[in-house]
Amino acid sequence: MPSPARTTENPVVSASTIRSVITASSVGTLIEWYDFYIFGSLATIISTQFFPKENPTAALLSTLATFAAGFVVRPFGALVFGRLGDLVGRKYTFLVTLVLMGGSTFLIGCIPRYETIGVAAPVLVLLLRLLQGLALGGEYGGAATYVAEHAPDHQRGRYTSYIQSTAALGLLVSIGVILSCQNVLVKPAFNDWGWRVPFALSGLLVVVSYLIRRNMDESPVFEELKKQGAVSKSPLRESFSDPRNVRLMLIAMFGAIVGQGATWHTAQFYSQIFMTNTLHVEFESANQIMAIALVLGTPFYVVFGALSDHLG
Numbered sequence: 001m002p003s004p005a006r007t008t009e010n011p012v013v014s015a016s017t018i019r020s021v022i023t024a025s026s027v028g029t030l031i032e033w034y035d036f037y038i039f040g041s042l043a044t045i046i047s048t049q050f051f052p053k054e055n056p057t058a059a060l061l062s063t064l065a066t067f068a069a070g071f072v073v074r075p076f077g078a079l080v081f082g083r084l085g086d087l088v089g090r091k092y093t094f095l096v097t098l099v100l101m102g103g104s105t106f107l108i109g110c111i112p113r114y115e116t117i118g119v120a121a122p123v124l125v126l127l128l129r130l131l132q133g134l135a136l137g138g139e140y141g142g143a144a145t146y147v148a149e150h151a152p153d154h155q156r157g158r159y160t161s162y163i164q165s166t167a168a169l170g171l172l173v174s175i176g177v178i179l180s181c182q183n184v185l186v187k188p189a190f191n192d193w194g195w196r197v198p199f200a201l202s203g204l205l206v207v208v209s210y211l212i213r214r215n216m217d218e219s220p221v222f223e224e225l226k227k228q229g230a231v232s233k234s235p236l237r238e239s240f241s242d243p244r245n246v247r248l249m250l251i252a253m254f255g256a257i258v259g260q261g262a263t264w265h266t267a268q269f270y271s272q273i274f275m276t277n278t279l280h281v282e283f284e285s286a287n288q289i290m291a292i293a294l295v296l297g298t299p300f301y302v303v304f305g306a307l308s309d310h311l312g
Helices: 015-041 043-050 056-072 074-088 090-108 120-148 153-184 187-194 196-214 220-228 235-240 243-277 283-297 299-311
Strands: none
Touching: 015 043, 015 056, 015 090, 015 120, 015 153, 015 196, 015 243, 043 056, 043 120, 043 187, 043 243, 056 074, 056 120, 056 243, 074 090, 074 120, 074 235, 090 120, 090 196, 120 153, 153 187, 153 196, 153 243, 153 283, 153 299, 187 196, 235 243, 243 283
């Protein structure tokens, strides 16, 4: 993710500006999480579209492995787009990751079935999932950095917590869209071609988010660094050449993020898959259960984000 390089406290930013920054950043990031998670939410159906049907278990496992591939490349996306954000700014990096994510999601919905193009179907899906992972790696950290560089130092936890909540909201939106499509279409039609509608909708959402983000200003911290000529010429080398930075990154990744990520995705996705595949809960009912859990849990991102400003 981009480095929030600051040598002094953030410049004073008006409350209305901060609200606009949070709204624009959150909407775009929510859409990117929607794009990323729509694949996982439809894993049981996608497994019948892009993989051989002779072995349903192998098809589902292959689908989950393809879904996981997006997470594997996220750190590389953070490096690539984090460097770009440090060199040219947060705003333009936002637009690149947004188009890359939305375009990949839309194209997944256009890929013909395995019966039509054979092994090319899972290969294309995998490639597009890798592009999604790269885009999200740059988007999520970049959005948090952008908001942090606008927020007052004593309220940074509170304001960036809205960005953290977009992951749960993105999953909630994906579930809502899926349930809406299922209610409009009969089940056979949804399983046959209707599942492509949530992917196609991504194209419209990307246009809306692009129009919102196009008018965003660069972060005041980055603008000040540009005026001072203090923008990093080699962000990656400067970040990784300092042993203290490396130590902090390792602590953050393996001391917090790995455990948190495993818990989050097990709770959100594999519990859903367990309900539908092992417990044989109806697909619609399983999604409704997940939606209720997300509605109840999401507000606590902001609660604990605000607490972090007081407790550390």
